[in-house]
Amino acid sequence: MVKILAVGSIALDSVKTPFGSIKDALGGSAVYFGVAASYFADVSIVGVVGKDFPQKHLDALRSRGVDTSGIVIEEGETFRWSGEYGYGLGERDTLETHLGVFEKFNPLIPSELSRSEFIFLANIDPELQFKILRQATNRNFAACDTMDFWIEGKRKELDETMRRVDMMIVNDSECRQLAEEPNLIKAARKVLRMGPHAIVVKKGEHGALLMNEKSMFSAPAFPCEDVFDPTGAGDTFAGGMIGYLAKAGEISERQLRQAVLYGTVMASYCVEKFSIEGICNLTSEEIESRFRQLKELTSI
Amino acid sequence: MVKILAVGSIALDSVKTPFGSIKDALGGSAVYFGVAASYFADVSIVGVVGKDFPQKHLDALRSRGVDTSGIVIEEGETFRWSGEYGYGLGERDTLETHLGVFEKFNPLIPSELSRSEFIFLANIDPELQFKILRQATNRNFAACDTMDFWIEGKRKELDETMRRVDMMIVNDSECRQLAEEPNLIKAARKVLRMGPHAIVVKKGEHGALLMNEKSMFSAPAFPCEDVFDPTGAGDTFAGGMIGYLAKAGEISERQLRQAVLYGTVMASYCVEKFSIEGICNLTSEEIESRFRQLKELTSI
Numbered sequence: 339m340v341k342i343l344a345v346g347s348i349a350l351d352s353v354k355t356p357f358g359s360i361k362d363a364l365g366g367s368a369v370y371f372g373v374a375a376s377y378f379a380d381v382s383i384v385g386v387v388g389k390d391f392p393q394k395h396l397d398a399l400r401s402r403g404v405d406t407s408g409i410v411i412e413e414g415e416t417f418r419w420s421g422e423y424g425y426g427l428g429e430r431d432t433l434e435t436h437l438g439v440f441e442k443f444n445p446l447i448p449s450e451l452s453r454s455e456f457i458f459l460a461n462i463d464p465e466l467q468f469k470i471l472r473q474a475t476n477r478n479f480a481a482c483d484t485m486d487f488w489i490e491g492k493r494k495e496l497d498e499t500m501r502r503v504d505m506m507i508v509n510d511s512e513c514r515q516l517a518e519e520p521n522l523i524k525a526a527r528k529v530l531r532m533g534p535h536a537i538v539v540k541k542g543e544h545g546a547l548l549m550n551e552k553s554m555f556s557a558p559a560f561p562c563e564d565v566f567d568p569t570g571a572g573d574t575f576a577g578g579m580i581g582y583l584a585k586a587g588e589i590s591e592r593q594l595r596q597a598v599l600y601g602t603v604m605a606s607y608c609v610e611k612f613s614i615e616g617i618c619n620l621t622s623e624e625i626e627s628r629f630r631q632l633k634e635l636t637s638i
Numbered sequence: 639m640v641k642i643l644a645v646g647s648i649a650l651d652s653v654k655t656p657f658g659s660i661k662d663a664l665g666g667s668a669v670y671f672g673v674a675a676s677y678f679a680d681v682s683i684v685g686v687v688g689k690d691f692p693q694k695h696l697d698a699l700r701s702r703g704v705d706t707s708g709i710v711i712e713e714g715e716t717f718r719w720s721g722e723y724g725y726g727l728g729e730r731d732t733l734e735t736h737l738g739v740f741e742k743f744n745p746l747i748p749s750e751l752s753r754s755e756f757i758f759l760a761n762i763d764p765e766l767q768f769k770i771l772r773q774a775t776n777r778n779f780a781a782c783d784t785m786d787f788w789i790e791g792k793r794k795e796l797d798e799t800m801r802r803v804d805m806m807i808v809n810d811s812e813c814r815q816l817a818e819e820p821n822l823i824k825a826a827r828k829v830l831r832m833g834p835h836a837i838v839v840k841k842g843e844h845g846a847l848l849m850n851e852k853s854m855f856s857a858p859a860f861p862c863e864d865v866f867d868p869t870g871a872g873d874t875f876a877g878g879m880i881g882y883l884a885k886a887g888e889i890s891e892r893q894l895r896q897a898v899l900y901g902t903v904m905a906s907y908c909v910e911k912f913s914i915e916g917i918c919n920l921t922s923e924e925i926e927s928r929f930r931q932l933k934e935l936t937s938i
Contacts, residue, residue: 425820524863561823563824
C-alpha cells in the first residue's frame, strides 16, 4: 500500500535566473513533493498532464520510485508556467501561466491510493482539496498548502478544508494573510485556531517555524552559498518533511521537529539546480550530512 | 576596573509607531548598549551630550549601574533623532537628525577607562573607532558596528578599523554592502577575510548569524508577539552579547553562541517598549527565562 499521496500540479516550467535559464523543464508541486518524499517512504502523486507531456519525465519520476499510476493523461496541453528571478532570488515575476488540462483538474483518487495514510494537498482549489479529503478515508495525517489566490477567492471553501487537516504548510505572507495579522507569531496562533493541529510557516532563506498548541520550533535555513533557482523549494520542503514523518511512523513533537529539518535539507538541495536536478540523485549520506550540519548550526 | 567600554551616541529620540509616540526620550547606541550590558558586567559609556541633556537620564543610567564618568557635557544641543515606523516595523523613516554636539564628537578616553578589557565601538566615524582602538591598550576583545554612510563615505578608514577588531556586528544589508555580495553566507565569509575573527549578522525578526573561520551558528529571534518599537534593538543585542562574554571571561565557541542568545533575549525586551523602558528594570529570572525559551525553540 502506498503510504503517502500527494495531489497537485504537474507542470512544464520555463525559468530565467541571473545564472541561467531553462525551458519546459519538469516541475509542479506534486512533482517536487513526490521526488523529495521518495527518499523516505512510498509516495504516489495524483495530477493531470496533456498529451504533450514527455515520456522521459514520467520515466524520471518512476526511476526515483515515485508511483505515477495516479497521473492522468488528457487531451490537451500540459500546465505551463514561466517565471523570472532577480539577484535577490526572494521575489519572482510570473511571466506566463497556461493552465491547459490543469484548468479542469478534478482528481478522482484511485481506490488503492485513497487508502494512503499520509496526504499532502498541494496548492490547488480548496474545493478539490476538500473532495480529496473525503475520499482519503484511511488517512492518519493530512497537510495542506494554499496561496493568496484561494485565500482571496475561495475563503469559505478553504476554511472547510483547514478545519479537516492536521497541518497547514504555508509561507509567511500566506500565514499573515490567512490570519489578517501582521505579527507572524500571532498570525500562526490564529491559523491554529482555524482547525489544524500544527502549522509550518516557510520563510525561505530565513528558515521555517513549526507551531502547535503546546510549543514552537524555529528551524534555520540551510546556509546555501549557491542558490541557483528557488522554484519548487516549498513543495520539496513539504515532501522531505512528510516523507520523514511517514518513515518515522509517529507524529511526536520530536519527530515533527526532525521532519522540519529534513524538509529544510531537501529544499537546500532543490535550490542548487534547475528543476528536480538537485534532488533526483541524492545519496542518503548527502541527506544525513546536511541534517547533521543543520543540527550543529543551532546547537550550543 | 571597568570591564566593558562602549563608545557611541547618546541621544534624545522622538519616535512614532502605529502604537504610540514618544518625544525626546533617552536613546543612542551607547545608551542601549550600556543598559543591556549592565546586567552582566561593569560597563562604562563614553559619549557627548549638550547642556540641554536632562539630569534624570544620567540618573537613570547610573541607577542601572552604568558608569557615566566618560560622558562629556558640552556647550550646545544634544544629538536628536526622530523617526517613524509603519506596521511592518522592519523599515523605518528617519524624519529628522540634529547632530548638535555629536557632530564634533572626538572622544578622549579617560586613562582608567582605556584599560577596559572589552571594547564596543558603536556606529560612529571609523576614524574615531580607530583612534579609540589605539587608546585601548589593555583590550582583550573589541567589536565594531558600522552603517551604510561610513561604508560608502569612509571605506578606507573602516577597513583599517576592521583589520584591528575581533568581531564585526552588523545587520544583513550592511554585511552584503561591505562584501559587495548578495548571498549573505558568502558575504559574511568575505567580511571575515577583511580582518575580524568573527562576524555577527543581525537579521531583526529573523534572528542572528554568528560566523568565524571554523563554524557557523544560527540564532532565532525571540518570538515576540508585541513588537512596539524596534529602536535600539541592535545595540541592545550587542550589549547583551558582549556583556555576557565579559561575564563569562572566556571567548570560546560555546560562550560565543550563548552570548548571541543573551543578546537576542535583551533585544526582545527592548522592542516591547519605548526607549530603554523595556530593559531598565529586568530581573535575572526574566532574562534566564527567555534564554531557556530560546534554547527550547531550536532543540530537537
